[in-house]
Amino acid sequence: MIKVEWFYWLCGLFFVLIALQVVNDRSNPKRLGSAAFWGILGLSFGYGTFVVNKQAPAWLLGIAVIGLAVLAGAGFPGRGHEQTSTPAERVRFADRFGNKLFLPALVIPVVAAIFGAWLAKVKINGNLLLQTGSATIIGLGVASLLALAVGMALLKPKSPAVPLHEGRRLLEHIGWAAILPQMLATLGLLFNASGVGKAVGRITDHLVPKGSLLAAVALYCIGMAVFTIIMGNAFAAFPVMTAAVGWPLLVQQFDGTPAVVFAIGMLAGFCGTLCTPMAANFNLVPAALLEMKDQYGPIKAQIPTAIPLLACNIALMYVFAF
Amino acid sequence: MWVLLAIAVVVVGFALRLNSMLVVTAAGIVAGLIGGLSPVKILNAFGDGFAGSRSVTVFIVTLPVIGLIERYGLQHQARKLIGKLKVMTTGRLLAIYLLIRQGTAALGLTSIGGPAQAVRPLIAPMAAGAAERRYGPLPEKLQEKIKGFAASADTVGLFFGEDIFVAIGSILLITGFVDATYGLHLEAIDIALWAIPTGICALLIHGTRLLLLDRQLDKLHAASKAEGEQVTR
Incomplete structure (x- = not known):
């Protein structure tokens, strides 16, 4: 069986290689702290396997994670001088390779689709080929490796380290935001364990009006949206709002x-x-990846869709559920 | 109720634009301490949370190949290609991408798109290329606007498409939670079917806004020209 942990180790290896590159990058004014950031992150990915399997204490990883946050707060990781092609070179390359350049980029969705739609269901000796529930992640990992092989064969860069340098260029643009989504997932866990959900649920209890169906529907939907904005995740909001309004009232x-x-x-x-920066992987990471000046740019583009869509949801539930 | 202070830490931290990693860590520690967790339990939660959510960071394995093809002029080629398609304006291109993203997500193919593997290398440069054909070099305001909407097309398409697919996490969470808590036996397919009306609304609302983006860009461009803003590309 192909295990998802293999791909976490691949991610870990990537981060460790980045750390080794950064430590030797004299053009990066923050190279030691930056290398420490990527190095600790890489080792955490491998160590995480043992935490998930309950073979190693989680608090050690907890200390490492808080260490990463402190490094991020101190301004690490920084960026080195970019070793990539100049705009003029890129124009020449584009003329030379033409639409073949799209080939590696298209390998990723095609392979990912094959994994998600077909290989996810394939069984060998009665066991699923891919670890249950992880076909998408495994597919993305394999697709990236295949796309890299196609790209190397097609473009023939001078050194096999070129993709690593280029990957580092993109990763350094993202910086610590790359792991913010994981930090927020952790925060959700702590919020739940310490009863934040229950406290918010108690507040909504006081807001429920008696006898009005439309008000109850609106409270459930708006409550889901607001609680999701706070927690950054609709999955965290769902059990709380459903226990407070959805089940007993609706x-x-x-x-x-x-x-x-x-x-x-x-x-x-x-x-x-x-609408929420708490959902960093959907809203803040894309802004970093696209090198936007305004990290809230994607959210600003989405809020005017979110508000009428929330109204649609209230109307749809009111009409179809009762 | 005091545990809600942790939420206040997050809101104030984000509002003051402090380093998000520190804000989130501080909020987690505050929530844990007020909630009566011991320091070891808090550290355990940080470790377990981090280890259990590594899947959201797997997108970084696409970066080496994306960076490689960028080095050899991918974004330039994407701009060039879209420059030839005269009917393809920024808004129309993003509306078509929204449709594709939502349709494939509804079939369960959620990793076909995404900010790292599709928006940065292909969609954003194409959207910018279509605008450049119309306006010439783009002022920063237009670049930012186009990038924001390119990211939004991807996210909206994903959110309101994936819930139409039966085996997606959010549907399994609904059936799992409701069946376990209230003793119901909900069929995943029923939940998925009832995601379709909202999916259509999302497509109509965001699709319309994307198509109207062209006019908005016209206005922005005229305004920035009037201001004589420095062209930054």
Whole structure:
């Protein structure tokens, strides 16, 4: 069976190689702290395997993670001088290779689709070929490696280290934002363990008006959106809002159809995800990847869609669930 | 109720634009301490949370190949290609991408798009290329606007497409939680079907806004020309 952990180790290896490059990069004014950041991150990815399997203490990784946050707060990782082609060279290369340049980029979605749609269901000796629930991630990993092989064969860079240098260029643009989504997932865990969800649920209890169906529907949907904005994740909001409003009021008291109430309730939460910096992987990481000046640029483009869409969800639930 | 202070830490931290990593770490520690967790438990939560969420960072394995083809002029080629397609304006291109992204996500093919593997190397440069054909070199305001909308097309398409696919995490969470907590037996396919009306609304709303983006860019361009803003490309 192909295990998803292999690909976490691949990520870890990538980070460690970056760290080794950075430590030797004299053009990076912050090279020691930056190398420490990427190095600790790489080792954490490997160590994480043992934490998930309960073979190693999690608190050690916790210390490393807080160390990463402190390094980020101190301004690491920094960027070195970019070793890439000049704009003029790129124009010449583009003329030379033409549309073949798209080939490696297209390998990624095609291979990822094959893994997601077909290989995810393939069994060998009664066991699934790919680890259950991880076909997408495994597919993305394999697709990237295949695309890299195609790219190397096609473009024939002078040194095999070129993709590593180029990967580092992109990673240094993203910086610590690359692991912010993981930090936020951790925060969600701590919020749950310390009862933040329950406290918010108690507040919504006081807001529920008696007898008005439309108000109850609106409270469930808007509550999902607002709680998602706070937690950064509709999955964290769903159990709380459903226990406070969705189940007792909409399903039990007003006799709503459960499938409709819960499906649309979750989507109301997604409207909140569009608006919040807490959902860093969807909103802040793209801004960093696109080298935007305004890190809230994608959110600003999404809020005017999120608000009418939330209204649509309220209307759809009101009409179809009752 | 005091545990809500942790949320206040997040809100104030983000509002003051302090380093997000520090804000999140501080909020986590505050929540844990007020919630009565011991320091070791808090550290364990940081470790478990980090180890358990490594999947969201796997996108970085695409960076070496994306960087490689960028080095050899991918973005330039994407601009050139779109420059030849006269009917393809920035707004139309992004609307078509939204449709493709949402359609493939609805089939469960969520990693076909994404900011690292599609938006940065292909979609954003094409959207910028279409605008350059119309306006010439782009002032920074237009570049930022186009990048923001390119990212939004990807995210909106993903969110309101993937929930139509039966085996996606959010649907399994709904059925798992509701069945376990309230003793129901919901079919995943019913949840998926009821995601379709919202999916259509999302496509119509965001698609319309993308198509209207062309006019918005016209206005922005005229305004920045009037200001005599420095062209930065």
